[in-house]
Amino acid sequence: xxxxxxxxxxxxxxxxxxxxxxxxxxxxxxxxxxxxxxxxxxxxxxxxxxxxxxxxxxxxxxxxxxxxxxxxxxxxxxxxxxxxxxxxxxxxxxxxxxxxxxxxxxxxxxxx
Amino acid sequence: xxxxxxxxxxxxxxxxxxxxxxxxxxxxxxxxxxxxxxxxxxxxxxxxxxxxxxxxxxxxxxxxxxxxxxxxxxxxxxxxxxxxxxxxxxxxxxxxxxxxxxxxxxxxxxxxxx
Numbered sequence: 001x002x003x004x005x006x007x008x009x010x011x012x013x014x015x016x017x018x019x020x021x022x023x024x025x026x027x028x029x030x031x032x033x034x035x036x037x038x039x040x041x042x043x044x045x046x047x048x049x050x051x052x053x054x055x056x057x058x059x060x061x062x063x064x065x066x067x068x069x070x071x072x073x074x075x076x077x078x079x080x081x082x083x084x085x086x087x088x089x090x091x092x093x094x095x096x097x098x099x100x101x102x103x104x105x106x107x108x109x110x111x112x
Numbered sequence: 113x114x115x116x117x118x119x120x121x122x123x124x125x126x127x128x129x130x131x132x133x134x135x136x137x138x139x140x141x142x143x144x145x146x147x148x149x150x151x152x153x154x155x156x157x158x159x160x161x162x163x164x165x166x167x168x169x170x171x172x173x174x175x176x177x178x179x180x181x182x183x184x185x186x187x188x189x190x191x192x193x194x195x196x197x198x199x200x201x202x203x204x205x206x207x208x209x210x211x212x213x214x215x216x217x218x219x220x221x222x223x224x225x226x
Contacts, residue, residue: 034213098160104154105152
């Protein structure tokens with residue numbers, strides 16, 4: 001119940017295309033859903049996050065879509081660029097808890 | 113300001129040796145986490161410190177693993193009698209408070225056990 005399932009494991013997208021990464025969760029107590037971006041040799045860094053009271057959040061080329069009834073959320077990267085090539089982790093957390101549950105990660109490669 | 117720093121950045125050790133990994137969190141952050149990231153894998157929670165409270169050690173994989181946090185700041189993760197399966201990147205993260213949502217990660221220590 002504490003798991004966050006992430007797919008795909010890896011993704012190759014042409015420059016200018018849309019990258020889509022999906023995540024699903026079971027625990028309805030989760031109320032914060034961040035996405036972290038990790039470049040090789042670096043630690044993960046917060047990219048964008050959403051709370052379940054909204055269905056979509058957009059920051060620049062990055063959009064989170066959230067489906068509360070399906071317990072699913074996804075990251076869309078519009079106009080994908082080679083500089084977006086990284087590993088992306090979805091995650092979930094609940095208020096009052098200290099633990100953030102991370103998905104297994106998606107390795108994105110954007111071809112120039 | 114300065115982010116989370118970790119040292120060493122790389123550590124190669126022989127099987128059976130003990131290793132110590134260090135984490136310097138962001139100044140003023142009371143919460144500190146250790147994670148393990150194996151090749152191509154996600155983030156495995158190891159241990160959590162919050163202020164002066166007893167740490168949550170529920171993620172430590174065996175009694176060879178231990179961690180301490182001195183003075184509510186610097187933390188050390190110790191792995192005794194290292195095994196080859198301990199080879200991974202060990203990440204440290206800190207947060208401003210116990211229930212903060214965002215975690216700030218260090219660059220990690222890549223541990224290789226030969």
